Amino acid sequence: MLPRILGWAVVLGTAAVAFVLAWPQALGLQNQWVAAHVVALRGAAAGIGILFAVCFALFAIAPRSRRFWVAMATVLALFAAGNIAVLAVRGAGGSEVAEPGSSDIVTVLSWNTLGEVPDAQTIADLAIDEGADVVVLPETTDPLGEAVAIAMREGGSPMWVHTQAYDDIAKARSTTLLISPDLGSYTVTSAEFPGPPGNTNTVPSVVADPVDGDGPRIVAVHAVAPIRWELRNWRSDLKWLAAQCEGDDVIMAGDFNATLDHFAGHGADGGDLGRCSDAAAAAGSAALGTWPTDVPPLLGSPIDHVLATPGWTVDGFRVVDELDGAGSDHRPIVATLSRG
Structure with a gap:
């Protein structure tokens, strides 16, 4: 009797x-x-x-404890089915990025460069090919941002460069934002030192x-990864980023180190x-x-995002997997947004 009770306790605990x-x-x-890590890799x-x-x-298959093994298999199958159901609802089909055609359409490219592993020309070529109006480059310093902008200008797509850096010790401590002059003049309003507000x-x-x-x-995002000693800062980052999107007209993009579950x-x-x-x-x-x-996209974590306020409509979005060999551990993402 006791082994049976313990067995069902294990089944219920696992469930x-x-x-x-x-x-x-x-x-x-x-x-x-x-929980944050498991749900990030559904x-x-x-x-x-x-x-x-x-x-x-x-x-x-063995005659002994058959009910226990069947029950455990059922629990784990349901766990897998639940994750698959969530992924199916969120979608894996992708959509083509719409062709830019007016000033009311904005194409946003985001790519965490892993401390500038892809070279400037590779980044610029992708941005030009996608017709990007906004380019968000976490872990990218101002010199590489300038090099990307020069390459884009030579390709017929001039950009203004805005960089925030906490220090020069690691390239991950810099984030660069490129904005097309077609969107008008912009000024950086975030602080040059870490932490809210x-x-x-x-x-x-x-x-x-x-x-x-x-x-x-326009917010170029880089939230810290939720490693154990950074969990408090990670939660604080998500709260701060949510506050940046309290207005009526906001576009955010970058490496959030968070999925929809964490939002x-x-x-x-x-x-x-x-x-x-x-x-x-x-x-x-x-x-x-x-x-x-x-790893294949369906086994990876969707932690890079483009988000926008209700005044913007998503005309297209895709995860770029053709550049998986470019050196970064992140895939670029591209979204086309339009007014209305």
Whole structure:
């Protein structure tokens, strides 16, 4: 009798843990240690769940403790199915980026360069090919940003360069934002030192506002990764970024080190983060991972985003996987937004 009771206790405990890890926002645990990491890699979690479900199902062939093995296999299969269902709803089909055609259409490119591993020409060529009006480059210093802008100017797409850097010790401590002159003149309004109320905590973001007030606020995002000793700063970064999207006209892009699951609780007025909504979700592409590049997109984590306030419509979004060999551990993303 005691082994049977212990067996069912293990099954029920596993079921409870599986539920929390599959949908931690039900208990407000999506930004807590362990749960935050598992939910960030839903594709991989589903694969592991299937693997263990098959193993337990094989154990059930033996006559002894068959009910226990079947129950464990069922729990893990349901865990995998739950993650697959979430990914299916968020979408993995992608959509073509619309061709820019007027001043009311803005194409946004974001690429974390892993401390400037891709060269300036590679970045510029991608930006020109995509017709980018805004280029967000986390982990990119001002010199490389200037080199990208020069290459884009030579390719017929001049850009203004804005960089925030906390120090010169590591390139990850810099974020560069390029904005087309067609969008007007912009000035950086975020602080040059880390931490709220002026900026993200450990690595910098860039907030740029139009000089004449005509045009969207543009936020180039780099939130710190949720490693254990940075969890408090990571949560603070998400809260600060949500506050940057409280206005009526905002476009945000970059490396958020967070998925839609982690945004839960930070939305307002129907938005995913502040009043901003995720372009990938609108385009049915939010299941495609942007990090790391050495695993297929469905097994990766969609932590790079383009978001915008309700005045913007998503005309197209895609995760660029043709440059997985360019050196960065992040895939670029491109979104085309239009007014209305």
